[in-house]
Amino acid sequence: MWSxxxxxxxxxxxxxxxxxxxAAAxxxxxxxxxxxxxxxxxRLADEGLVExxxxxGGVGRPTQLWSLAPAAQARFPDTHAALTVQLLDIVRDHLGEDVLDTIITARETDTRSAYEAAVGAATDLKSRVAALADLRSQEGYMAAWTEQPDGSMLLVENHCPICAAATACQGFCRAELEVFRSVLGPEVEVERQEHIVSGGRRCTYAIRSIDNAAQ
Known part of the structure; x- marks a missing residue:
């Protein structure tokens, strides 16, 4: 037990x-x-860990109560990462790489559909990248984006909530890159530059329109 x-x-x-x-209690x-x-x-509230x-109450002033914020759950032991890796190993060992690839492809298809629904209303590349970054942040990737001096954009993900699974099976990373390319459109080039699973501090993606990339 965590002490x-x-x-x-x-x-x-x-x-x-x-x-x-x-606080008194x-x-x-x-x-x-x-x-x-x-x-x-x-201090914990400033970190987003308590609310x-x-x-x-009865007679007197109302009482201020404190409770855990959703973000605090990450501070407690969680064996889901080890379980995920174990399940991936079982699928690979007992059912084969083809079945594992089928699972990853199915996840990729579902993710693409969800992202297209969320990003589809954006009318230009900047808006699509901003919507994608917001979506990824909601999923725990701590994402942000900036426009570069050459007109390209840099999507940064400071955290990988599926790092254990991605390390055990890099098909997840390949699938995510393909989803980005599909969602941002055929006229857009997406290149991963930094990669957490490969030892980087973060994952970064250079994003530019093909017209700009050709210049």
Whole structure:
């Protein structure tokens, strides 16, 4: 079991185990002062890990309760990555690479359909790249994009939420690149420049219209 070591981690664990609590209740449970807990809670709130809401009580002022934000779940043990890799290995070993490729292709098809629905309303390349970056951020890739001096665009993904699966089977990365190319359109060139699975800090994609690429 994960053992919290810092005051902030102990607060996160208390909220995980017992639900929403006031700073005073947390201080009592953790053997510290309410003020010390409030300082930690504010830091955690600044990181997007906890949220505050007001609960009506009895006589007196309403009570401010703190609870975990969705982003805090990543701070706790999660064996899904190991399970995913294990399942991929089982498919490969017992059913073969062809079946694994079929699974990846099916995921690619579903992803393409969802992305096309989300990006399709954009009328120009910048808007499509912006919509794609927003979509990828919603999926946990911490994506952003910038326009480059030569008129091309750089899509940056600072995190890979499927890194374990992608490392075990790089067909996922190949499929994602093909989805980007399909969604952004046949008149667009997409080139991966940095790659987390290959040891990079992030994944980056150079995106330019074919007309600009030819110049």
């Amino acid at each position: 919290p070591r810092t005051p902030a981690e102990r607060i996160l664990m208390a909220l995980k185990m017992h639900g929403a609590r006031s 947390l201080g009592k449970a953790l053997g510290t002062t309410s003020e010390a807990v409030r300082q930690q809670l504010q 505050a809401h007001t609960a009506a």
